[in-house]
Amino acid sequence: MEQLNELGLGARLEVEEETGCREEEKLCLNPKPTKEDVVVSMETRRVVEEEQWRRLFPDIRKCSVVIVRPPAEQLKVWNLRGTERRSSKRVRSRDLMLNWDWMEPLEPENGGSGAKRFVKKVEVKIAAERASEDETGKPKSTLRLTHCLEAASDSAHCHLHNSDRDDLSKELPQRDHNYCLDSNPPEGNSQSEETSLMSSCGQKDGDGCCLPAEKKNVPSMVLRKLTGDQWILRSATIKKEEEEEEEKEAVQIKNRKRREELSPSGRKRRRQACGKCAACLRKNCGKCTFCLDMRKFGGPCRLKQKCVMRRCVVVNARNKWSKLPNRIQVGEGMEPLDQIQAREETGSTDAQPESSHWRGWRKWRHERDSGGKEEVRKKRWMRRRRRWGQRRGTTESKIRKEWDGLLMKEEEEEETQPSQFPISTGPSVPGGPSVLSGPSGPLTGTHVQLNLTLDTGHLSSNILSDSALTCLSGLLPQEGSVLHVSTGLTFIPPPPPPLSPPPLSAAAIQPLQLKEEEEPVGIELYGRSGGFGEQEKTEQEVRTGISETGQYYEVEVELPDPDCDQCTLPTVSPPTSDITQPASTCDITYKRPEFISLNPECFSLLRGGVRNAVPDGWSLLRLLKMLRRMVLPAHWVAVLAEGPELQLLQCSRLSSMADTIIHVQSDHSFHISVQTRLLPDSHQVYKEHAHRLAHLSQVTQQEQQGGRG
């Protein structure tokens, strides 16, 4: 027997595409909302609707409709001839709007379980004709599936369902897939309102047709995809659990989609390096783990990764930021170059076999290393040993045997001690890097060297996280701005990481503004002289101002004596146009090493900063000085920027105030911006504080408040 649990509709649906809502106007003959309608609760409406359904289709047990999707070709023009099922006597189809993508399963090969396949949400309008239709088989009413171009407001979609569906519908990729399924009397026929059961489709904004369900006071129906070809028309009577299930699955899908853009095959799409950044343009270093793994470097090709020096900074940043929107994780945020550098600097190259990891690739590498360097080591050792043994008359053969014995021992221990040689000679591997003084080292000294990679590069986050330069990451690029960080370091702010908000002073930074795919200027911080004595190529080049990542400029910065931070305002000197002159506008001087020929960009950058900061920035300087003497709330940094103005920047992405800048003008008026947008005057903060700062405490107060709110 034919229980009308489901209505087979598909075969009777005609398909046509409709891009506008023009026609729908007449289709959506819903009653205008009346006062009573407004009063009717959702629940009531749901019940009412079900009643209507049951009146129309007494046999219906479960109020769901399966639409079987015929092959696309058949959908195009569907002949209505054919036997009609009972249901179709009442709900006949004539036009089915087809958008060619509308029923394409998103995951064809996965033929998933039920609701997992819920890929599109389709809304259905059904205006069933009165039961008193003629029996000739001629359709009196038609079902129309109309593509509603505009996504309906969520409220419209969710009208029928529990309120929590709101979230769901937001998540669903419904924007392109709103359809109105209309049962429609033959043209010109007036429709009986009592029997009309209409669900609304989404409304196209502004054109007034096809109003959202809420407004029309008609609940919406949702087609739910069952399997590849089956869709369920859902009504309010669908059990709640089903809803929840559906929602859960929808959320899952949403999450997955958000997590990864799927390639056609369903796999995660490959991210490609930008090919433009410094890292991308580098050559394989030949030294890193992955290089050594490569066939071309004689490796076993097991790791199959690209050289760490060549990891694209853009992709890197993208990944980082997409994973952690609004936050930088110290440590994790380390850029490859830094990583390597740090590794090289500290000499912590995976030399030590950590018990468990000492296998596979490591083992291979160790073997290779010892194999490759054995000769050198042996020579060295023999030489020393000979010298050492001369005194006691050790023979050459004995020495040789000794060496072999050492090797064996080494093999057993699977690692080399710094030296097995009687006289400790330091690392057995020649050229082992010496340990640099950490950031705290140089900082306590009188100067530090900044190497600026001006063409390309990256944000060196090991610096960033290690010192006050941390704020680099949050800094906005401002041409001409000179940054005064709490440590007293002065440096040129690099352009922001890819996703950083653009600077406020658009005019000022335009020359520096990077294209989307371009990468920020990098700053690398090196320790005191000789930090790279042991390094082979890179350091040499760095010192001569050239490296693979571009041209380096060493900028010596004298740090203020911590004790002298007495905030005596600097003596005024005329604005300098040459940065080789010590800029006495503050207690920081620049000194340009001879070998540097500054490129124009850099030059103007510096010069502008110095010059512009001076003229009427007196009060700002004073304020800055004071700010620098006090402890600002975490990750707030005072910066003198073009304008001149003093900016207080929240540099931590972790902060709820990330991207917030407090701009203080020289008259101590201030405004606040968040991500380049000015806080509206009506904002609470402005109400609580005058627009003008009278007291220093107000500044930090404000910051703290900002941090809270």
Place this chain on the structure above:
DNA sequence: ACGTACGACGTA
């Protein structure tokens, strides 16, 4: 969380 390993993808 990290290092290792490897299948799979995109391109030369």
Place this chain on the structure above:
DNA sequence: TACGTCGTACGT
């Protein structure tokens, strides 16, 4: 087809 390397699983 080979190669480079991305995405991910897995063990630690």
